[in-house]
Amino acid sequence: MAIAQVLLVDDEKPFVDTMIKRLTKREMDVTPAYDGNEALAKLKENPRIEVVILDVKMPGMDGIETLGEIKKGYPLVEVIMLTGHATVESAIEGMKKGAFDYLMKPCDIELLVSKVTEAGIKKRHHEEKIIEAQMREITTRRT
Template sequence: MNKKPRILLIDDEIEFITTLAERLELRGYDVETSESGESGIDLMAKSSFDVAILDLMMPGLNGIDTLNQIKRIDPRLPVILLTGHGSTKEGMEGMRIGAFDFLMKPLDINELLDRIKLALEKGTKEI
């Protein structure tokens, strides 16, 4: 039996992550959601994930700081950053730190699915 890929979804927009989690679960992914960088880091300490999807613009621990902590916990975890509000500069900074990719909001679900698939392939090659 194949295990479902596990995705950690971190975003402070509750409606957005609820809807996105449902759409990903319908496509065969096991999704955990977190409404803050802090709680996302807590989830990582308790469980392992195959891909993280992380919003850059969040109150409290922002996306870049969260990405830094994720990379300290699991340097090989592919992280896809979500940027809105014209924050491509932050997206590029995230790539420099070690993010796998970044996408602009509003999301195209098919583009996100393609990036998740690439991240999963990349993750298995590096192990």
């Protein structure tokens, strides 16, 4: 089983192709998307995605706007913002909208893998807590 189910969103195809190879070698199951709208469509069709690696600067719907839409529709999915054009303002905006972390391109692959792993663990932990709460609710209704 893969360490994490990842959606990689970036408009630069060569970057996406390279990252898929590097992350797949590290036992991650990676789905590509090349813009915000495609990312939302892929999330809708694959409920197993746990972590989104999301470029900030993209044509059309940018990363910050895409992050907002992801958090609206899939609040438990963790998002790591990735950019070659980092500004303090965009980092703060991303964190306010619920980004798990914010990394500069090019980032060290081991650092990215570590962040994706942490984000996947956090998502699974939240899901477990929700299931536990639902089970408690069911068992208290029966008594």
